[in-house]
Amino acid sequence: MSKPIFxxxxxxxxxxxxxxxxxxxxxxxxxxxxxxxxxRDEQRTFDDSEYxxxxxxxVDHNSWRTAPSSATxxxxxxxxxxxxxxxxxxxxxxxxxxxxxxxxxxxxRFHRGGGTLYDIxxxxxxxxxxxxxxxxxxxxxxxxxxxxxxxxxSEGQKxxxxxxxxxxxxxxxxxxxxxxxxxxxxxxxxALGRCGSGAVxxxxxxxxxxxxxxxxxxxxxxxxGPFNEILDVDIFVNCIYLSRQIPPFITxxxxxxxxPQRRLSIIVDVSCDTTNPFNPxxxxxxxxxxxxxxxxxxxxxxxxxxxxVSIDHLPALVPREASEKFSQDLLPSLLDFANTQTxxxxxxxxxxxxxxxxxxxxxxxxx
Numbered sequence: 001m002s003k004p005i006f007x008x009x010x011x012x013x014x015x016x017x018x019x020x021x022x023x024x025x026x027x028x029x030x031x032x033x034x035x036x037x038x039x040r041d042e043q044r045t046f047d048d049s050e051y052x053x054x055x056x057x058x059v060d061h062n063s064w065r066t067a068p069s070s071a072t073x074x075x076x077x078x079x080x081x082x083x084x085x086x087x088x089x090x091x092x093x094x095x096x097x098x099x100x101x102x103x104x105x106x107x108x109r110f111h112r113g114g115g116t117l118y119d120i121x122x123x124x125x126x127x128x129x130x131x132x133x134x135x136x137x138x139x140x141x142x143x144x145x146x147x148x149x150x151x152x153x154s155e156g157q158k159x160x161x162x163x164x165x166x167x168x169x170x171x172x173x174x175x176x177x178x179x180x181x182x183x184x185x186x187x188x189x190x191a192l193g194r195c196g197s198g199a200v201x202x203x204x205x206x207x208x209x210x211x212x213x214x215x216x217x218x219x220x221x222x223x224x225g226p227f228n229e230i231l232d233v234d235i236f237v238n239c240i241y242l243s244r245q246i247p248p249f250i251t252x253x254x255x256x257x258x259x260p261q262r263r264l265s266i267i268v269d270v271s272c273d274t275t276n277p278f279n280p281x282x283x284x285x286x287x288x289x290x291x292x293x294x295x296x297x298x299x300x301x302x303x304x305x306x307x308x309v310s311i312d313h314l315p316a317l318v319p320r321e322a323s324e325k326f327s328q329d330l331l332p333s334l335l336d337f338a339n340t341q342t343x344x345x346x347x348x349x350x351x352x353x354x355x356x357x358x359x360x361x362x363x364x365x366x367x
Contacts, residue, residue, distance in 0.1 A: 085113030
């Protein structure tokens with residue numbers, strides 16, 4: 001049996017510099033007999049020459065539609081909006097299995113084209129744990145942006161455009177300098193998971209006293225929200241994995257009722273379930289961006305401001321380290337991709353795709 005062909009597509013989302021496949025992982029695949037095509041991309045954190053040195057074949061930018069039908073297209077973020085049917089196998093974060101905005105139209109493209117989506121979020125091992133995720137760096141970067149936004153807001157300013165950092169160390173130093181001697185108190189919900197542990201580590205490395213870092217997980221939230229404790233910290237970071245409807249952690253009415261004595265200043269929604277009908281932070285409705293990192297919450301003119309950070313690709317702020325860690329974790333499953341029908345990871349991912357695609361087809365009226 002011939003080894004599969006992987007085609008690493010460019011990322012078209014603005015300022016998205018990460019890659020699903022780092023050069024070192026691509027080299028491992030090639031050594032194992034795989035063929036790896038890589039689209040040229042000036043935005044990507046890795047230079048094209050690094051992939052070429054690893055043995056990859058470079059192809060034109062954003063040319064995956066012309067890839068051989070046997071190629072599997074691998075990427076990170078969503079494809080550009082289109083009604084075009086999708087015939088290839090695709091590996092990426094689809095963000096369309098939890099009834100997010102536009103989910104039926106995304107999946108119906110696969111239904112009409114005969115393609116398959118292996119959603120990275122749903123690549124899990126036999127214990128149900130995701131085989132690869134950007135969770136740690138999402139939490140790490142989210143906490144950093146929250147701290148930078150807090151520093152600016154405490155001085156009556158708004159956080160401006162964000163640019164990627166070369167390393168985690170550079171990010172930590174920037175946060176440390178911005179906070180200075182400010183007495184910051186933070187709350188991380190979901191602190192025991194990958195994402196939450198990243199947020200906690202950022203605050204620790206930036207010098208926030210351990211007693212000022214409140215770490216909540218399922219035990220602390222079991223009673224159900226809203227939680228008034230959130231009002232008593234400067235920065236609240238939401239890092240939960242939302243799989244079902246839960247009571248909201250905080251509400252706009254609660255924020256308004258707290259009045260001028262409220263301490264809460266910045267909400268960081270790393271989970272970013274903005275369009276999910278079960279979003280536990282129903283105080284905002286749009287994703288923010290690297291260009292406009294925060295959005296204000298309407299809490300009334302007489303109350304101190306609250307801003308929300310809701311960037312859905314936070315690990316792109318440390319693109320190289322995040323990409324290398326992610327592709328290292330994904331590599332064992334990619335090496336087993338020739339066995340999609342028998343591999344627990346790939347067969348389970350295809351099963352849920354078939355179920356969700358059928359739901360979408362009914363909604364779209366194509367069955």
